[in-house]
Amino acid sequence: MSADEILPEWALAEVDPEKMKVLALLLADPNPLHFDPAVAPRLGVAERPVNQGPSNMAMLVNLLRAAYPRGRLRRLTVQLRGSVVAGQSVRATGRVTGRERQGATETVRCEVALEVDGGRLVLSGEAEVEVPVVASG
């Protein structure tokens, strides 16, 4: 992919509240917004459990890993701009903004974003992926 090329989209039809429960355990995150379906409506935050920020970040990582299966993520910076709740569909998109060759590898710079139903932006950021250069000829 050259600079300004669009990465293949990564999409999820429905965010699964069961995965939030496992991630809450892995993170040791006691916030019930992520696992107790009664809490988010009671607080007026959302109608369903709220997905963890690191899970939303992972969707951008998944986008990059699918685009560069032999690549290695070197850096991802994200701004968290909104919430994703259970049952929503999400769409991760990205665009190559630059490349830098260093010997047998190339650093690919990308802009990335995560949107929920209806196109609302919930995450935006930049990433660098180190990709092996395939010898030509």
Added chain:
Amino acid sequence: MPGGRYTLAGYESWLGHDALYSEPEERPHPVMAFVAAQRGLGVTVAELFRMWGTEMSDGPMLTESTLEFPGEFRADTEYDVRGTVTSVVRKSGRTLGVFDLVTARFEVVEPGGDTPVAVVTNTYALPRREATE
């Protein structure tokens, strides 16, 4: 911050992939470095926010995060986790009122080493309901 140690067990790495919508493989999902930073710090998330004068019930929020991988983060490997606060900026807004933006840098380092395999830099918005700007 006190700091501590963390080992991502192989089965936790598998569960991490599955929980993060990723096909399990030998290498941990990169976002598990965030888990390592949070779990290995030597205090719980609630204790961390309490150190910064905020309770979980106040609604602290993660507003920005950076994952960096100078090395390779592996499962079944013990790491030291070190954390430092790098900046505190007071702000005010319509939704949160007065709040502090606290940025903390967490390094995941092989024991005895100096170079981190992973660095997680998080910025949190901590509401300061009692404060004025």
